[in-house]
Amino acid sequence: MAASLQSRVPEAEAGQRLLDWLVRRFAYLDRARWRTALAAHAVQRNGRMATPDELVAAGDVIAFTPRADASMEPDVPVLHADDEVVVVDKPAGLVVQHASAAPTRTFLARLAARFPPMGGATRLQPIHRLDRDTSGVLLIGRTPAAIRAWSEDFAAGAVTKEYLAVVRGNPPAERFAMTAAIGPAPGSAVRSRRAALPAGATGAQSAQTDAEVVARWPGHALLRLWPRTGRTHQLRVHLADAGWPIAHDPLYGRSDAEYLQWVAVRKAADPEGRNPAAERHLLHAFRVVTQTGAARPGRVWRAPLPADVANFIRVSGGPEVADLPL
Numbered sequence: 001m002a003a004s005l006q007s008r009v010p011e012a013e014a015g016q017r018l019l020d021w022l023v024r025r026f027a028y029l030d031r032a033r034w035r036t037a038l039a040a041h042a043v044q045r046n047g048r049m050a051t052p053d054e055l056v057a058a059g060d061v062i063a064f065t066p067r068a069d070a071s072m073e074p075d076v077p078v079l080h081a082d083d084e085v086v087v088v089d090k091p092a093g094l095v096v097q098h099a100s101a102a103p104t105r106t107f108l109a110r111l112a113a114r115f116p117p118m119g120g121a122t123r124l125q126p127i128h129r130l131d132r133d134t135s136g137v138l139l140i141g142r143t144p145a146a147i148r149a150w151s152e153d154f155a156a157g158a159v160t161k162e163y164l165a166v167v168r169g170n171p172p173a174e175r176f177a178m179t180a181a182i183g184p185a186p187g188s189a190v191r192s193r194r195a196a197l198p199a200g201a202t203g204a205q206s207a208q209t210d211a212e213v214v215a216r217w218p219g220h221a222l223l224r225l226w227p228r229t230g231r232t233h234q235l236r237v238h239l240a241d242a243g244w245p246i247a248h249d250p251l252y253g254r255s256d257a258e259y260l261q262w263v264a265v266r267k268a269a270d271p272e273g274r275n276p277a278a279e280r281h282l283l284h285a286f287r288v289v290t291q292t293g294a295a296r297p298g299r300v301w302r303a304p305l306p307a308d309v310a311n312f313i314r315v316s317g318g319p320e321v322a323d324l325p326l
Helices: 018-025 030-038 108-114 142-157 234-240 255-267 307-315
Strands: 007-008 041-043 061-064 077-081 085-090 133-143 157-169 176-179 181-185 193-199 209-217 221-229 281-291 298-302
Touching: 007 221, 018 041, 018 061, 030 041, 030 061, 077 108, 133 181, 133 298, 142 157, 157 234, 157 307, 176 234, 181 234, 209 234, 221 234
Parallel strands: 133 281
Antiparallel strands: 007 061, 041 061, 077 085, 085 133, 157 221, 157 281, 176 209, 181 193, 209 221, 281 298
């Protein structure tokens, strides 16, 4: 059994019942669902099937293999498909990674029913990342060779990603660059939080985002963004650090306490996490441009501005979306 999720038990948590440890450590499933996962032999402890009442020890490796039902997954709009890659317009609210904190809220198994993996691949593989609540253009590889080649193109800068974001506030310049290094947020109670850090700080990685103002209106602006590096939460961190956090971003531009309260409210309202229309940060992967190479022609894939972003611009007093220079 190939595990999708793994975590090592820290010394401070040794001695707990496995079921209790799972519920505390991975709150995206409640106690009943973890019990079901254990009964279905979807949880392993140190490589063997685990039971709810056994006690965990420091250093134990706990592995969980989600059992997603493809028939329950949503369809996503397909922008392009060939024998190498499928390009989709991912809606907000859906996860990309097979091994994620929301294993039943992906769409890859359903997509594979239409565009099965090829060339010896056992599953479709996202070539780059989009956060769960970021919408837009996403490339998914169908063969090992294509995944490798496209990943190399992304790493070499041969693929340009362009995003649109509605931010709070108004940057003074029409074009600007943000170059703060990014790493784990020191002292944060939120494990996923990243922060702008001084160069040379522990965990800091260099990062650059180029930006251009598309439109302004009182209290907000629409920005076009080009990440030149690929750090976790890069656009969200850079914009919040500059003083223009993305509208509706629950994590950046808010305190840990405010974010944790938001998580609790969202989970209570939507425990299964199956509502893509839930309020989310207004960040959209608008366009992906590939350079012409020896093996393939240059391409441009574009995902229209989604309805929730367009509606926010309208109700907040912004310009007509049809008039925007996109």
